[in-house]
Amino acid sequence: MSSARCSSDATSTPTTQGSTRQVQLVLLLGSMIAIGPLTVDTYLPALPQIGDDLAASDSAVQLTLTGMLLGLGIGQLVVGPLSDSFGRRRPLIAGLCAHAGASILCALAPTIAVLAVVRVMQGLSCAAVAVVAVAIVRDLLEGVAVARMMSRLMLVMGLAPILAPSLGSLVLTFTSWRGIFIVLAGIGVLLIALATVGIRETLPVERRQPATISSTLSTYRTLANDRMFVALTLIGGLMMAGMFAYVAGASFVLQEGYGLDSTMFGLVFGMNAVVLVLTCQLNPLMLRVFSVRQVLSGALVAEMAAAGALLVAALTGWGGLAAVIICMALVVSTAALAFPNTPALALSDHGDTAGTAAAVLGCVQYGLGGLVAPLVGAFGSATAAPMAAVMLCATGLAVILMFGVVHREARPAQTVSHLPL
Structure with a gap:
């Protein structure tokens, strides 16, 4: 694009x-x-x-x-x-x-x-x-x-x-x-x-599309054979896995690891939710200058860097609680730029089967998120290290897919249509 x-x-x-x-x-x-x-x-x-x-x-x-x-x-x-x-x-x-x-x-x-x-x-x-x-x-x-x-x-x-x-x-x-x-x-x-x-x-x-099992399976085969769609679907799932790791681990890290009470934890968690919503609103402004693919690529790299910084802070203790909270906010805010752009690219060539394509996107997101989140607890959740490691692995794989597949499979941009309401 x-x-x-x-x-x-x-x-x-x-x-x-x-x-x-x-x-x-x-x-x-x-x-x-x-x-x-x-x-x-x-x-x-x-x-x-x-x-x-x-x-x-x-x-x-x-x-x-x-x-x-x-x-x-x-x-x-x-x-x-x-x-x-x-x-x-x-x-x-x-x-x-x-x-x-x-x-x-x-x-x-x-x-x-x-x-x-x-x-x-x-x-x-x-x-x-x-x-x-x-x-x-x-x-x-x-x-x-x-x-x-x-x-x-x-x-x-x-x-x-x-x-x-x-x-x-x-x-x-x-x-x-x-x-x-x-x-x-x-x-x-x-x-x-x-x-x-x-x-x-x-x-x-x-x-x-015809309402038959063979037609449905044919559509799923078409989607599975689209390398760019598969890569973007996995990217969306990996981003959601990183967010699920944050949701699953933040409460234990901040309350058991750093001694915040439930009120202070709720305040920090709520602030990060506000950061996610507000950062997402920067996306339309950025798309006036950059393409969807460029914004998504930058967001993935930035999120990987933020996850890496969180892991360093957790392992070394550098910056204490403030560094952990700031790095968490950076991970959340950069993810906010990835979430709207991933389906925009993934669905670009599947207008006639948008329902099925959106279903695959959603299923993989919740599936990967649900599978990865328990890893945070499995490796201990009193420190931010397991959560940060899961985030870093997820975003690192997403970056590899973005530059190794999506950029190589880039297609000519399509014409924008406006709301026919």
Whole structure:
């Protein structure tokens, strides 16, 4: 993707009406995508209460989180091809309806086993929403415009993990953990209404793929044979693995290793979440000067350097707590530049199968993230060294894929399309 390509896109000025519709679409799709992290994080403050109420062990309660992530990852592989066959709107609304229903079932769950199973259903419903929302972006936009739209979506959806635990704690002051799932059901119903009124079908009938197993397998083979897509998918998964390592290790490192209390940890964690959201908003500005590929390459190298600095600080003690916090913030902020640009490049040549391609991206991200994160605890999490080592390995592999495959497979830039709303 050339710099000239970015320049031409930057000079195109949408009408006021078009800009208003883009803002509306960002708010709508951002809210839809945010339902996933909202469903994951809102009930976290209630985990001890769930264990006491259902007479379950800590590990059994944690299975409810595992079930959610399992459904979220695997469900995308099923929903993606369906959205390429039946269009985007119906799977989106069906997913939201399923989320509302599953939330009510969670609130009524009599045992921890039932709750874990229904959480898988919640994950499947969130997978439908996540896949379709990304596919809609690719239906409406191409090239650098996809990266810009994804950056704006992250501003909206990035608020979910920041606010969700606080929302859960607030609900717990009025009711039990079951009330949290009732609130999630209410949010689902609200999103159903918004999607029904505000989301139009974006995949024309003539561009839809046959709804057959052979067609679906053929699409997956096509994606698997695309070296650039595979490399970018793995890059996205490795970036998510680094973030999961941070999420899994930061609490233990800062509280057990450096003695921060829960309030101070929450402040540091929240600040890093804000840094991620704000840095992501620099992406559209950078894309006025650089291509998507250039921004992604720079972000990956910078994140690898930040992870390396974190490892040095952890092993030597240089800079103490301040150095660890600063390096963590640098890792998070550089990752924020990688997340929107990776799908923009990966989906550039797969417009007609954007649902399936987005599903593969999402599945690999959650899959690698879920597999790598436990390594932090396996090697000890009282110091930042294991977390930093996992981050450094993940970003190092991503840099190798970026320069060893993506740059070599670079293709001519495509023309940007604007929102046909």
